[in-house]
Amino acid sequence: MAHDLESLVIRHTHRIPFPKGSAGEGAATARQFDAALTSVGFKLSVELLEHLSGLSEAAVLRTAERTLRIVSEMVGDHVRHNSYFIDFPANVPDTEEFWMRCVVKALGDDTSRDSVLTQLARGVLNLLSLPTYGRYQHTYEEMLAAQDELIASASDRVTVLHLGRDLDDEVTDLYLALAGSTTPLGEDHLSDLETLAERCALGPQPDSIPVRENRAVVNKARLAVGADLLLDTVVDVLRLACAFSGGDVTLQEPTRFRALPRPVRRALLAGLDAVVAANPAKLADVHAYREPFKRLGERLHPHEYPRWPHAADVFAVARGEKDARSFDSRVEKLLDASDVLGAVRLLESAPGKLFRALDLLLRVAAGQEERDAVVAAAIRVAPEVSGRVVLSVREHFQNREGESDKPRVFVNRRGGGWVASDVRPPVPAADRDRLIAALDAEIRRRLPAPARLLLDPDVLDVALPLSGRASGAGLGVLPRGSLSPVDGEQLRFFVYWKETERRTDYDLSALLLRSDYSTDSWLSYTSLRAVGGEHSGDVTEAPDGASEFINLCLDRVRSPVIVPQVNIYAGESFEEVEESFFGFMLRDGEQKGRPFEPRTVRMKSELRGAGRVALPLVFRREEDGRWRAKWLHLHLKGISSANRVEENQISVSKVVRAVVEREYLTVRYLIGLMSDRTTAVELWDGERVPDEPVTYIGLERPEGLHPDSRVITLENARDLIPG
Structure with missing residues (x-):
């Protein structure tokens, strides 16, 4: 459990809870730890490196082992990323040439020859019937041997890990931050809050829990330890019942209520009774959720508890037996x-x-x-x-x-x-x-009026996180509508998935659009090469996990709009697979390396959503020739199977254009309001930080800030939203 909590702290704060152990000579081991982190795009802060250097080698190794496992998963390096074409992006064939190779090999195979000949005679060929199509033809180790080593570059991502406080203090602070958030959390963060609430239900609590879904998760933990519940509407009780049953506390999806133990039934009925007794007008809230309330009533048996008559009124309204005008x-x-x-x-x-x-x-x-x-x-x-x-x-x-x-x-x-x-x-x-x-x-x-505001210019065009659901969970993920620069000559997308039970085929594609959002071309398994880009090859099953890549040399791409997408061609949805994530890498022109290099990863996001087509972000070439990304975090419904970039290009271009042309409120807007007051705004140049306390707003926390500084980064950007 402690290791799970430590993982939460590192993922959310980029701080390692205060490492403990006997004193010793751990400097050499700490430097080795720092070097290992560099290979996946992380490094130790000066303060953290000094602290570890004063511990024993065994203590440093324990910290290193846990931390490397966590950060590798954060960046997507915890799995093996193979590519269908062994020396991708070099020597990627034309699509028709590649298909013909597969046909020739199939005709030379006694087990497949007759089937292929029959299909060819009919004029329709199923690529999946070809033995060499869609399945890796080499091992991961053979792929590594065929690739050049990555040449380190100053532009490689470096994410600094800082020294944190004791684990209990870090966990409490994280719990208070998530529970007291003024904006709704995404699914992953809501799940993290549930884990933290189980630990912190009897400890310090936020002054208020304004988001109802957060309150439901906290109430579930409080119910388990017998603490008072935080209820002021009848819908709060409904959300709590959903949380207890493992259902959807946002009430967007129906919940199958479990058989509730008698103490839970009493607590929920008493809560309903108290809310309605204090304000009978609250009964009107039932109308919006009549069906869930009727199903909940079947589990609570309110007729068995005549001492709570107001609770019975709730279910009478749901059944239409009592009037409560909304x-x-x-x-x-x-x-x-x-x-x-x-x-x-x-x-x-x-x-x-x-x-x-x-x-x-x-x-x-x-x-x-x-x-x-x-x-x-x-x-x-x-x-x-x-x-x-x-x-x-x-x-x-x-x-x-x-x-x-x-x-x-x-x-x-x-x-x-x-x-x-x-x-x-x-x-x-x-x-x-x-x-x-x-x-x-x-x-x-x-808005607060800090005496001195230190600002990272790269954060100015980040959209305000008005909802945690406007972005996915992951590393380097910005809210929907954010703009971020793309500084690199090679842009490489990746998707990884691992099926749970059924054969599952995800297809990574990129739609290349003209300035009017009409289709220019695309990269996919049906178009392995286009101007400036290559596809790594189609993988059609993933019992042990599979990856696909698209590589683009940005100075050769003629289309001004690039829309990466993940299409579900067959099998399990994004929420059914064991694991799935998308991301992109940036490399300098001379950098080689494996198809997946963790220290070149700029963004890695979990794939979650009910649709069958995922649209994480769009890349646009501006008038000055520079590329920028605008974050989408969208899913299109698609069709049940065989989703392809060719078939959805019109719907994709429409939704992309709508998001690109919409104006989002950004950090720049809030800073403008602050600067109207007495706040002194200073742009950080990436070098020295002030000696005195400041309010810092940026993508990541810089080293050397005064300990009394207030720091707002991507991990806690929701704190920018005033209550």
Whole structure:
């Protein structure tokens, strides 16, 4: 368990919990540890190296063994990445030439000759019937022997690991940070919070847990140790029941409720009773989740507990036996009667709902007087709305300027994306501008005013993480909408997957688009070579794991837009396979090396999502000739099998264009609001850091910061979002 917790700390904070052991002469072993880390793109901070040097060799080795295992997994080097073509990216054949080779070999094989001849006579050939197609024809060791050694480059990624505090302190701090997050966590981080909550349920707690899904996970741990539950709505209880049953606390997917032990049933019923007794209007919340509440009632047996009559009312509303008029229905009735002012007055009692309805209210308002009332109400309640919602609404109106022919992009909680034409009437410019100015003022009021702000310029175009679901879990992953520079001559994508039970075939592809987002060409198993790029070859099964790669020489690529994608051709989904992840590497022109070199990896992200086509990010060549990445984190539904880049190019180009053309709020926006105040903003040059405490915002923590500095990096960027 301690090792699992240590792994969480290192992955989330890039700190190694304070290594302990007897004093000794561990300097030489510590340097060897540092050298081993360098091979996978990590290194020890000066402080951590000095600390390890004062421990015994055995203590350093224990730390090294655990840490190397963790960071190797972080970067994707914990598995063997073989390539179908042994000397990829060299000597990749043309597709038709390669297929013909496979046919010739099959005809020379007594076991396959008759089948292939029959297929050829019919004019249709199944590539999977060819013995040499889709299966590695060499071992991993043979592939390594055929590849040149990687030449080290100053541009190789170096991620610094820092010295942390005692494990208990680090675990507590991480728990408080995740549990108290002002933005929803992604699935992986929510799972990590569950692990931490089991350890920390009886320890220090955050001042508040504003995100309901986080509260459900914490309540599950508190229920197990008999601590008081944190409940203020009936839906909190429903989420807790889902958490206890191993279901979806976001309530997006149905949960099969387990048989609940009597103590759990009593706790849930008592919680429901207390919530409704304190505020009977909370019964109206049942309507949004009637079916889950009915199924939960079948497990709780409320009729057996007459001492909690208000809990029984919850299930009576769910069954339609008791009336509880919902808040939303009251608002809808007023709007149906064109009583916008009445709807605004009612919505002022629910500030979050008012903010989410602002666009609609401004569109249906009968005249300027009613629009003035809408804006005035928004300004009045703004201090009561969460920072995440204020920023989300600000971003929404930023993209509602005038008559727009831009398509609307929709993304659900699981990353499923689709686009539709924007048929909404425009919001009057004057009202939109007044509202944006008021929202800016509200955010500015909530932001801290540090005396000295040290800023990494590379973080300016990172999108604000308004939801943890807007990015995947992994190394170097930025939120959806972020822009990041691509500094390298060779761009290489990779995907790895390992099937659980069924034959599973993932296909790594890259769609190359023109500036108007029409298709220029693509790289895939059906097009192994294109201008400036090569595909490593199709692997069609992965019982022991499989990898595919695409290599692009950026100065030779003629298309200005590159869209990597992972298509599920056959078999298990991204959530069914034992493991799957995507990433990209950058190399200088002269660097060789294996198809997968961990210290050249810039990003590695777990593949999760309900769709059959994954779109992690898009690369664009700007007017100055430089390449930049814009992060997508999207999944398209696709079809049940045989998804191919040729078939989905139109839908992919539409959703890519919608995300690329959307304006996202970035760190630059927040810094602009801060700099309007007394804060002194200094851009960090990557060299010396100040001696005094600062607030540092960057992609990674630099060495040498004053210990009293406040540090915000990718790992805790959610702390940028004011409460």
